[in-house]
Amino acid sequence: MPVPAPNLYPDFNVIRLSHVCLNVTDLEVSRKFYTETLGMQITDEDATHIYLRALEERGHHCVILQKSDQPGTVEVLGFKTFDEPDLDRAEAYFAAKGRPTQWVERPFQGRTLLTCDPMGIPLEFYHHMDRLPPIHQQYALYRGVKPLRIDHFNCFSPDVDASVAFYSDFGFRVTEYTEDAQSGRLWAAWMHRKGGVHDMAFTSGIGPRLHHVAFWVPTPLNIIDLLDLMATTGYVANIERGPGRHGISNAFFLYILDPDGHRIEIYCSDYQTVDPDLEPIKWDLTDPQRQTLWGAAAPESWFKNGSPFVGVETRAPQITASPIIAP
Structure with a gap:
């Protein structure tokens, strides 16, 4: 489709x-x-x-x-x-x-x-x-991974095709997508408004649930510093996936969990998408470099766990296709 x-x-x-x-x-x-x-x-x-x-x-x-x-x-x-x-x-x-x-x-x-x-x-x-005064040059305030801005949401959807159609209608544009070759349906899609790879993404799964919220950081070295910090301050078990580079978005990434299990992505190095005639990039679900251009494959938790929305019932996805999952 x-x-x-x-x-x-x-x-x-x-x-x-x-x-x-x-x-x-x-x-x-x-x-x-x-x-x-x-x-x-x-x-x-x-x-x-x-x-x-x-x-x-x-x-x-x-x-x-x-x-x-x-x-x-x-x-x-x-x-x-x-x-x-x-x-x-x-x-x-x-x-x-x-x-x-x-x-x-x-x-x-x-x-x-x-x-x-x-x-x-x-x-x-x-x-x-x-509005608040700017602090981006107050470098004494920079701590941890030094997040510069919120970048995107990714949500589990039981019907990615329907989600994409709805958001497309009020102006979100698809930059990349994963198609299940057997059914011809969307397994995931990345959609934007601000000119990056995505403001909102949808992944097939039990939903709706928030898969993660992402924050943009200056360089991959910030992510390495965060890993060192978490490993030595009692948060090593909160490191879920990465570091690595996505095939989709080409971004350098790390996924961590906050104390309540909300998933957070630390993210940098994707690309500009402002041209209105930019053609979306299609990926096959079985392509091993789709989710991870390099780095370890995603663990099972990354595909199954998410944060429910208050008062919203979840339902099973309409397609049963599965990507590559780490053993």
Whole structure:
């Protein structure tokens, strides 16, 4: 089944992914991990929430840690629109698609539209977020892996074809995809708005669940430094996969787990995709260099474990094809 043609003139304009709200068990434990190991900066905190940003970001937050009795789950994925009128156009668009819409109050954000995609992934859209002074040249603040910005989400979907069709319709463009040759259906796809390889990706699996959230770092050496740090500060068991280089995206990567099991990718060295006529790259599911150009194959946990969305039922994938899994 071919990927949909991109909609270059969508009903409303999403410019990029923005933030994620992760539910955690212990804010102090998570605080230590996200600030000392990852190196993110706290922008606000109280008894139930910690707001964090990466070092290049001017928006108030890209991660919200929320103390919850459902740790290991995800509240919402956030996206920024080009302007305020885009929010009203988005409300009309999602309502016309039969999706629920609701205006919600969010700290440090302006008007925020809450909805969900057909799989049930909770999505929120806003235009205004409080802006903070730049800190990207305050090198004394750089800690851990030195994350510069949030880069992308990857979600398990039980029907990747349907997910790709839905996001394509409001302007996301496919850069690379994996097709199951036997069924002709999509097993995974990478889609963007901001001109990188992806803001949002979908992988076939029990879903919807968040597979991972990724952060961009300056160089592969930052990832090596993080591995040394985690190996000597009690987090060696939290290293799940990598380092290595993906075939898809060509990026240097590492996957780690936070204290509640949320998967985080540390990511750099992908490529620019701004041309509107860029043709997506097709990969066969059995190509051993698809997921790992070089490095160890992904472990079974990488294909099975993910963070559920609060209140959203999961279901089995529609295709049973499987990629190469490490023994």
